[in-house]
Ligand SMILES: O=C(O)C1=C[C@@H](OP(=O)(O)O)[C@@H](O)[C@H](O)C1
């Protein structure tokens with residue numbers, strides 16, 4: 001997608017029932033990291049199941065700019081296999097051009113860590129959404145390690161130019177907000193820093209960086225104390241070597257067909273090969289607590305991760321209070337949970353949502369405005385959202401939602417339109433390609449009717 005393409009609105013109509021088996025694209029967090037660690041390691045990394053979304057392809061471009069060779073090939077089973085020839089440890093080259101991360105916070109923040117401590121200059125740019133997001137959370141620890149910020153827009157925003165020191169200093173850093181991106185950026189900066197870099201994580205967030213770095217051969221250990229505080233130590237300047245990675249299906253993407261199947265009466269959908277890492281399953285747990293009929297089938301291990309298939313049936317949902325400490329395990333899923341709550345009996349209370357304000361959009365405000373535009377009774381607090389649902393979706397819908405360049409807002413409200421009495425429109429769907437390019441086709445295969453500008457009825 002180019003930055004200057006005109007927006008592409010779409011409208012979702014009430015569906016009769018959703019039926020079928022679907023396989024999701026690969027997990028976005030693991031896909032980004034596969035590109036980064038494969039691009040840095042010595043030797044070859046082969047990745048199947050990669051999410052070929054725009055966010056991940058930007059990370060691939062960045063790793064190419066640092067000198068990695070990355071190609072999409074066809075594997076033995078006829079599926080795509082990405083082959084990465086890494087630059088070798090400590091051998092990133094200075095990029096000749098600014099790196100454009102598009103819409104991707106993960107790509108930008110993790111690569112700032114990965115490259116920031118190198119004795120070279122790197123410039124980071126992004127689209128209008130990414131340029132509004134706070135980068136100080138990553139720049140602050142990098143500054144402590146000796147990285148100079150040569151250029152940044154007010155409030156430590158992009159475009160940003162970093163200049164690494166000759167010798168970076170290892171630090172001990174307590175992550176001030178629940179953020180896997182900040183934790184990861186510091187650990188990745190530690191990779192190129194002599195000595196031991198320590199990250200203290202008071203609240204556990206997704207642990208893909210830790211697990212994958214160990215898989216690539218990094219010297220990293222994690223200690224968890226009795227209160228759950230994690231201390232992660234990484235020894236710098238070790239050796240990463242190329243790996244084979246099979247990326248499981250993205251549980252954040254799973255949220256959309258999952259909630260759609262729960263809300264549309266008479267539905268039965270099986271979602272195959274979903275990543276079930278416990279740092280990512282908060283949405284499934286919450287929907288089960290609401291009375292959602294979600295069966296976890298065939299739980300298994302694949303490539304060091306928990307994976308399962310999910311059978312979902314149309315269900316009568318009840319409102320719940322979502323514990324704030326669950327937020328990190330479902331942080332990207334609140335928009336679609338709010339949609340589910342709009343159809344539940346009674347009130348759903350979501351709290352501890354401060355981080356939603358700094359995503360691709362201010363998701364707390366975007367969700368509340370979208371719900372209001374579609375007749376949902378809700379209250380937006382500083383870091384909370386309370387939704388009073390209407391079982392059956394009676395009287396809901398009929399509005400157009402402003403998506404603010406945010407893929408998850410677009411997909412969430414299209415899901416709402418499949419179950420609401422009246423159709424729901426979103427002002428743009430182009431951003432869906434950043435994380436879930438197959439969304440429209442996959443939902444249509446299940447029986448959803450979503451019309452866009454080209455197929456308007
Ligand atoms: O590390 C990651 O892969 C991600 C971490 C989360 O961001 P924060 O670290 O900002 O919470 C999440 O919202 C994002 O989609 C992916």
Ligand SMILES: C=C(OP(=O)(O)O)C(=O)O
Nearest residue numbers: 103104105106107332359
């Ligand atoms: C927050 C998200 O991604 P990122 O921070 O990588 O832009 C997301 O995918 O919902």
